Amino acid sequence: xxxxxxxxxxxxxxxxxxxxxxxxxxxVGTKRQVTRSYALKxxxxxxxxxxxxxxxxxNGSGKSTLIRLMATLLIPDQGWLKVFGLxxxxxxxxxxxxxxxxxxxxxxxxxxxxxxxLAYAAGLYGVSNAKAQVEATRILASLGLQxxxxxxxxxxxxRGQQQKIAIARALLTSPTLMLLDEPTTGLDPTSRRxxxxxxxxxxxxxxxxxxLCTHDMAExxxxxxxxxxxxxxxxxxxxTPADLIASYASGGGLEDAxxxxxxxxxxxxxxxxxxxx
Amino acid sequence: xxxxxRELHALWSVVRRNFHLVRRxxxxxxxxxxxxxxxxxxxxxxxxxxxxxxxxxxIIYLTIGxxxxxxxxxxFQEVASSVSWERWEGTIEYSFMAPIHRLTYLAGxxxxxxxxxxxxxxxxxxxxALFFHIxxxxxxxxxxxxxxxxxxxxxxxxxxxxxxxxxLSTERGAQATQVIQGVIxxxxxxxxxxxxxxxxxxxxxxxxxxxxxxEAARRAILNGEGPLHLLPLTIKLFLSGLILVPLGLAxxxxxxxxxxxxxxxxxxx
Ligand SMILES: Nc1ncnc2c1ncn2[C@@H]1O[C@H](COP(=O)(O)OP(=O)(O)OP(=O)(O)O)[C@@H](O)[C@H]1O
Ligand SMILES: [Mg+2]
Numbered sequence: 001x002x003x004x005x006x007x008x009x010x011x012x013x014x015x016x017x018x019x020x021x022x023x024x025x026x027x028v029g030t031k032r033q034v035t036r037s038y039a040l041k042x043x044x045x046x047x048x049x050x051x052x053x054x055x056x057x058x059n060g061s062g063k064s065t066l067i068r069l070m071a072t073l074l075i076p077d078q079g080w081l082k083v084f085g086l087x088x089x090x091x092x093x094x095x096x097x098x099x100x101x102x103x104x105x106x107x108x109x110x111x112x113x114x115x116x117x118l119a120y121a122a123g124l125y126g127v128s129n130a131k132a133q134v135e136a137t138r139i140l141a142s143l144g145l146q147x148x149x150x151x152x153x154x155x156x157x158x159r160g161q162q163q164k165i166a167i168a169r170a171l172l173t174s175p176t177l178m179l180l181d182e183p184t185t186g187l188d189p190t191s192r193r194x195x196x197x198x199x200x201x202x203x204x205x206x207x208x209x210x211x212l213c214t215h216d217m218a219e220x221x222x223x224x225x226x227x228x229x230x231x232x233x234x235x236x237x238x239x240t241p242a243d244l245i246a247s248y249a250s251g252g253g254l255e256d257a258x259x260x261x262x263x264x265x266x267x268x269x270x271x272x273x274x275x276x277x
Numbered sequence: 278x279x280x281x282x283r284e285l286h287a288l289w290s291v292v293r294r295n296f297h298l299v300r301r302x303x304x305x306x307x308x309x310x311x312x313x314x315x316x317x318x319x320x321x322x323x324x325x326x327x328x329x330x331x332x333x334x335x336i337i338y339l340t341i342g343x344x345x346x347x348x349x350x351x352x353f354q355e356v357a358s359s360v361s362w363e364r365w366e367g368t369i370e371y372s373f374m375a376p377i378h379r380l381t382y383l384a385g386x387x388x389x390x391x392x393x394x395x396x397x398x399x400x401x402x403x404x405x406a407l408f409f410h411i412x413x414x415x416x417x418x419x420x421x422x423x424x425x426x427x428x429x430x431x432x433x434x435x436x437x438x439x440x441x442x443x444x445l446s447t448e449r450g451a452q453a454t455q456v457i458q459g460v461i462x463x464x465x466x467x468x469x470x471x472x473x474x475x476x477x478x479x480x481x482x483x484x485x486x487x488x489x490x491x492e493a494a495r496r497a498i499l500n501g502e503g504p505l506h507l508l509p510l511t512i513k514l515f516l517s518g519l520i521l522v523p524l525g526l527a528x529x530x531x532x533x534x535x536x537x538x539x540x541x542x543x544x545x546x
Contacts, residue, residue: 022540071374075537096376107371109294111301116294123290124375126283153301 012177012209013047013070017079020065039065041233042079052203052210054224056217056258062233063213064104067181070211071101083177100125100175104182106162110155114165117154118172125173132172139168142201143194160187167195171202178202180212184219192219199223217255227254231262287377291385292392299393310397314404317343320468321405333411334499340405341494342467348398348425349432349487350458355390356383356436357454361443370542379530383440387433420497420504424490427511430518431486435461437525441532444541461485466492486517 020040026033039062047053055063068074069081072092081088083095108117115133122132137147143164154162167183180199184192196219202208214220220227221241229237229244237244241254249256278286299306320343324335363369372382405411439457442450464471464478465487471479482488493510496502504511536542 068370071370073370073374073537073542074540075534077538093376093378096374099374101370101374103370105367107367107369109298109366109368112294112297116297120290120294121371123293124287124372124377126278126286126376 011046011082011085012049012051013045013053013081013083013211015046015069015079015081016044018043018045018066018069018076018081019078020062020069020074020076038233040069040076043230043233043235045228045235045238047209047211049209050203050207051225052199052212052223054220054227055211055213055230056215056220056227057213057230058262061230063230064181066230067101067103067179067211067213070177071099071179072096098176099179100170100173101179102163102166102170102181102183104185106154106159106166108154108162108166111153113153114150114157117165118150118169121169122172127173135172136165136168139171139198140164143167143198144191160191163187164191164195167198174206174208176208178208178210180210182213182215184214184216192216196223217253217258221254229258229261237261284377284381287375288381288385288388291382292389295386295389295393310400313347313397314401317347317401317405318408321409336409337411337499338495339468340409340411341498342491344398344402344405345428345487345491345494346462346465346467347401348394349428349490350462351394351397352387352390352429352432353436353439353458353461354454355393356386356433357439357442357458358451359383359386360440361447361451361454364443364447364542373533373542379533380526383437383526383529387436390433390436391429417497417501417503420502420507421494423504423511424493424497424507424514427493427514427518428486428490431514431521434518434521434523434525435486437522437529441525441528444529444532444536447541461487464488486514486521489514489517 018040019038019042021036021038023034023036026035039060043062043066045053045066055066057063065074069076069088070083072088072095075089084098086095086098088095108114109120112120114136118132118136119129121127122129137150140150141147145161145164149157149161150165154165157165163183163186170178183199184195187195199210199212200223203210212220212223224241226238226240227244228235237248239247244257244261245252245254247257248260317340321336321340324332324339327335360369363372375382435457439454442453444450460481464474464481465485466474466482467487471482471488474482489510493507493514496510497507533542
């Protein structure tokens with residue numbers, strides 16, 4: 001089998017019993033205290049091929065940590081995770097050839113231009129620079145970014161513009177699995193729509209699977225085939241947006257279902273009751 | 278692209294990225310270069326306070342120290358700060374999840390460091406030569422080049438070990454690399470023979486590859502000793518490189534694994 005190819009029936013991502021904790025050190029008087037808190041507490045997940053799986057959850061619930069495990073940037077404490085049947089630890093190198101990630105914080109050399117950053121990316125992923133530049137220009141045009149923005153240092157671009165370049169950079173390596181960690185956070189409504197259209201297009205035209213973290217319910221509902229709701233390191237509900245709404249918020253929307261599932265509606269009711277009393 | 282072709286392509290893109298960065302920070306580059314030139318000149322000017330008989334030899338003695346230290350510290354610093362730099366820029370996760378061997382990435386960083394160090398050293402050398410009208414008729418340049426090549430390896434190895442520290446601890450690591458550099462500067466006999474050092478730190482001189490580099494460079498340029506005479510020293514340097522580079526790589530990979538377990542690759546935390 002060629003290093004880059006995968007069997008067509010493989011599950012895109014499969015993981016079981018994933019735990020990940022982080023230690024934080026602090027000084028209490030003259031004593032150093034190490035506390036370990038867990039970002040993921042036994043997560044099981046499966047993403048089908050060509051599926052867009054949404055991950056919804058409050059701040060600090062472990063979404064980015066989960067994405068980092070898939071991106072081979074973190075090693076789980078316990079459990080296993082496979083991307084197209086390849087173990088993220090043992091077959092790290094081969095997994096890396098199949099994935100790319102767009103993170104919340106656009107990770108660029110900010111003094112360099114978009115073109116220079118793209119040249120670096122193309123080099124790392126074995127894409128010829130000439131081809132990468134043409135492809136990126138095309139992608140960015142469809143995302144509504146003017147050409148001349150590619151020639152100036154990235155620090156002079158707005159956050160949304162940088163985010164679009166990050167998306168183009170990830171796409172030009174034609175990843176089979178695309179990890180999107182809040183790709184539209186900070187984008188204006190039009191740009192957000194452009195990116196969403198684009199994601200749907202990519203899925204239609206290429207053979208790619210996506211995992212998408214977002215705080216935008218409408219976006220999740222629009223893009224995702226299924227949604228996993230994560231809360232305090234555990235996935236507490238999975239289903240199609242329609243299923244989730246039907247089971248947890250009949251008559252309401254995805255947001256109501258989200259509040260219900262994460263128990264945040266209880267808290268809100270309690271807070272309101274206290275406020276009244 | 279063949280797998281080897283792909284790795285070479287990636288290696289080149291790391292080198293190119295760094296030169297792009299140099300171009301963007303050109304103002305600072307020029308300022309640092311200016312400072313380096315002045316610093317080298319002031320050190321060499323110390324020789325003018327000496328009786329005329331010792332002067333020429335001392336100018337060259339000091340200049341060799343200043344130039345070599347300049348080159349070696351660039352090597353060490355560029356390699357050692359590559360990780361903290363990427364972390365500061367926020368690109369470290371992007372670079373480290375790329376489908377290339379870590380060796381390729383690090384080789385790119387080292388190759389850039391050597392090219393950049395050589396370029397800067399040449400500029401300073403030219404400036405010093407113009408300023409003092411130095412005659413280096415007796416110098417054996419082939420011998421000096423051999424020494425330079427031999428000393429690059431151990432310094433790259435030290436740089437790799439230095440680069441590991443910021444992977445382990447964000448701020449402390451970067452601080453520690455500065456301290457290491459300072460100690461090497463003190464014990465390697467850059468501007469004085471190591472015999473002037475107090476006994477309790479002199480043993481460290483024998484551990485620093487810079488000590489041997491300087492000794493060899495001075496013998497080549499001041500005494501005109503040829504490659505044959507310097508061969509034992511060069512072999513020593515080369516061997517220390519053969520140990521330090523693989524050691525640096527191994528330590529780096531262990532540290533990366535550790536960082537992936539502990540979540541310290543990330544920019545913050
Ligand atoms: N590298 C790290 N070191 C220490 N703690 C970490 C690290 N990464 C994450 N954490 C902790 O793990 C928890 C989960 O973080 P994570 O970034 O996965 O949350 P998230 O769901 O992505 O949140 P947000 O919606 O704010 O992006 C948090 O409490 C965070 O402080
Ligand atoms: Mg996050």
